[in-house]
Amino acid sequence: MTARAKKRSGRSGNPRWRKTFLETLAETSNVKASAEKAKIGPSTAYRLRRENADFARAWLGALWEGYVHLEMEVLRRLRDGDLQTDDRDKYDFANAIRLLNAHRENAVRAEAEQRNVSAAEIRASIDRKVEDIRMRVKQEKQRGKSA
CATH class of the missing domain: 1.20.58 (Methane Monooxygenase Hydroxylase; Chain G, domain 1)
Structure with a gap:
């Protein structure tokens, strides 16, 4: 696994950003703004949504x-x-x-x-x-x- 892939998988596996992302999504209905506030890329959130039923x-x-x-x-x-x-x-x-x-x-x-x-x-x-x-x-x- 490359360093970038490890970082990505660690980031999506780290639950700390999820709370910020979901709270901001509820406030704004804006995935990009929610990802920015959670300090992740939108693709990280979309990937986790595809892979994790609870997050979806x-x-x-x-x-x-x-x-x-x-x-x-x-x-x-x-x-x-x-x-x-x-x-x-x-x-x-x-x-x-x-x-x-x-x-x-x-x-x-x-x-x-x-x-x-x-x-x-x-x-x-x-x-x-x-x-x-x-x-x-x-x-x-x-x-x-x-x-």
Whole structure:
């Protein structure tokens, strides 16, 4: 085994980076940022996910948590009328909804695994939530036009 291969296998076998990686993944839903924070390469995380079922489940759980965070952030902003970012730009609800839809299947699988319910039930629940968000965005736009 080469020195590089030993270093790689030792790194993916070392559980210390995993906690940081998974916590950051739950916060950001961003593999590259999570790997940087854990001081590993993204390929190390992807390799371990392929090779370790427990890590793969934890990864899905972190993505589900990130999905829920985004969903709750969008709903909070709509409820509170918080339509601008911290730097005063308009919050991009359309992009947030696109992200929610793009990661829907991973969220469905992860939540079904966490709650031990069928993926179809979770999918229906997520569809209802995304549709609710769409309707709220539409209502906010209509209010803004009439104001």
